[in-house]
Amino acid sequence: MPYNEKVMDYFLNPKNVGPIVNGGADAIGKIKSSDCEDLFKIYLKVKRMKNKDIISDIKFQTYGCAAAIASTSMVTVLAKGKTLEEAEKITKEDVAKALGGLPSEQMHCSNFGVDALREAIKNYRKAH
Amino acid sequence: MVKHRRIYLDNNATTSIDPEVWKVMKPYYLKNYGNPSSLHSMGQETRKVIEDSRKKIADFLHAKNPEEIIFTGGGTESDNMAILGTARKMKRENHGNHLITSNFEHAAVQNTFKHLIEEGFEVTEVPVDSEGIIHVEDIENAIRSNTILISVMYVNNEIGTIQPVEEIAALADSKGIIFHTDAVQAFGKIPINLSESKIHLLSASAHKIYGPKGLGLLYMRNKGTLPKIGQFIEPIIFGGGHEFGMRPSTENVPEILGFAKAVELAEKSWAEKEPERQKLLRDDFIKWVLENIPDSSLNGHPTKRMYNNIALRFKHIGGESLLLYLDKEGIEVSTGSACSSHFKGPSHVILALGLKNIGAKESLRISIGKSITKEDMEYTKIKLKECIARLRKISPLTN
Numbered sequence: 096m097p098y099n100e101k102v103m104d105y106f107l108n109p110k111n112v113g114p115i116v117n118g119g120a121d122a123i124g125k126i127k128s129s130d131c132e133d134l135f136k137i138y139l140k141v142k143r144m145k146n147k148d149i150i151s152d153i154k155f156q157t158y159g160c161a162a163a164i165a166s167t168s169m170v171t172v173l174a175k176g177k178t179l180e181e182a183e184k185i186t187k188e189d190v191a192k193a194l195g196g197l198p199s200e201q202m203h204c205s206n207f208g209v210d211a212l213r214e215a216i217k218n219y220r221k222a223h
Numbered sequence: 224m225v226k227h228r229r230i231y232l233d234n235n236a237t238t239s240i241d242p243e244v245w246k247v248m249k250p251y252y253l254k255n256y257g258n259p260s261s262l263h264s265m266g267q268e269t270r271k272v273i274e275d276s277r278k279k280i281a282d283f284l285h286a287k288n289p290e291e292i293i294f295t296g297g298g299t300e301s302d303n304m305a306i307l308g309t310a311r312k313m314k315r316e317n318h319g320n321h322l323i324t325s326n327f328e329h330a331a332v333q334n335t336f337k338h339l340i341e342e343g344f345e346v347t348e349v350p351v352d353s354e355g356i357i358h359v360e361d362i363e364n365a366i367r368s369n370t371i372l373i374s375v376m377y378v379n380n381e382i383g384t385i386q387p388v389e390e391i392a393a394l395a396d397s398k399g400i401i402f403h404t405d406a407v408q409a410f411g412k413i414p415i416n417l418s419e420s421k422i423h424l425l426s427a428s429a430h431k432i433y434g435p436k437g438l439g440l441l442y443m444r445n446k447g448t449l450p451k452i453g454q455f456i457e458p459i460i461f462g463g464g465h466e467f468g469m470r471p472s473t474e475n476v477p478e479i480l481g482f483a484k485a486v487e488l489a490e491k492s493w494a495e496k497e498p499e500r501q502k503l504l505r506d507d508f509i510k511w512v513l514e515n516i517p518d519s520s521l522n523g524h525p526t527k528r529m530y531n532n533i534a535l536r537f538k539h540i541g542g543e544s545l546l547l548y549l550d551k552e553g554i555e556v557s558t559g560s561a562c563s564s565h566f567k568g569p570s571h572v573i574l575a576l577g578l579k580n581i582g583a584k585e586s587l588r589i590s591i592g593k594s595i596t597k598e599d600m601e602y603t604k605i606k607l608k609e610c611i612a613r614l615r616k617i618s619p620l621t622n
Contacts, residue, residue: 103547106544106547107548107551112616112617113619125619132581132584134618134619134620135619136619156617156618156619157618158540158541158618158619159541159544160541160543160544164544164617
């Protein structure tokens, strides 16, 4: 098995599967990987509390391999409840570490989940 | 605790060893382990085992002479021997340096031709049609005055389509071109009668037909000699004189015997109409999927297809993801070729059908075996539908 137990768990029982429908998302980030045509989508709900923009809800949808699905789900878990500034600082290494490691040839998958989150934050800032 | 069932539907990748095969092999590991080249009694007995097995398999293929069968270390080795051995010998004797193959061969053939390009050969890859069938006219149009070898697979390993190899063989033979077929997916499943065929070289493997892994064969017509050309093939490895000098290495006696037994059982299963039983399961499953799972389609020709191969495509979900979801339910399938499922690139076979990258990643191969029941297939239908629904919920392409 090329994937560890945690990756398999996040793949088979992913947390925060989207889309955000009730009231709609405040912003969406979409990334397409150029090499394997995987698609990563992150939906954000943001609340302003004590002068800070907090991610109150976050969901994802991914088309791709097990590593792509597991790592985007992990991105949403890591970002939930964080401020936009904190969420922006999440790296692909953070995601891979939280998943207990990814096979080297699939390390780039965690990159795209992070990129989709940053794209969503960028789109939120543009609109608000 | 509920015991999970396991349904093995990857019989185009490999099969279990039939207990009857294992039974005949076992004593040749534990009791009679003599080297067939030894002159003592144990050696003489194992020599007889090899020659009896060779005769049995030669008869099964309707080969003229048992010595036309060479035992090898597997299908890949047979393909390499046939292609490298013929191309190099024919080129050195100035017969030409042009080779023809298809664009959806198994890696064992495709990568051997890639290597020959580096050795200075010219290779034409003839495309297949959108249903995964090679057209004889396309092969004919690719033939040049310096063409020395044509290699086309009998049955495709990913989508199970059956190729018109006998027609291509007849065409090649009429033009004095050597014809090789990788028959790994066909041997023991489709009757092959070499007495009525123009095939010059044929590769087969034991582990796809309930025989042992690590054993194959190469059929060489007239031991690799043709009237007009003479000796057209040379060995690619060198050592002692085993297998008529073509494949030096101490013979794998138990596996050779196991291969012969597997062939005998294959013939028996034909008499018992096992192919027809699997074909009914195949057709019922395909029909059910196309009617009950939205955005599903069949890869490859619906009827010119191996009786146990089901190759499907489900829009908006990756084949690898679906495979792993089914595995969790105890159902073992493949995305295409077992050899390439750890390699993330889209399948060259599916791309050859004219599908884009994304379609090539959405494929799933289900291959039935003799232990699979109607009930297993019913269970698989339900689980397949469930897993697809779960994955489509995760896919951004569905909304």
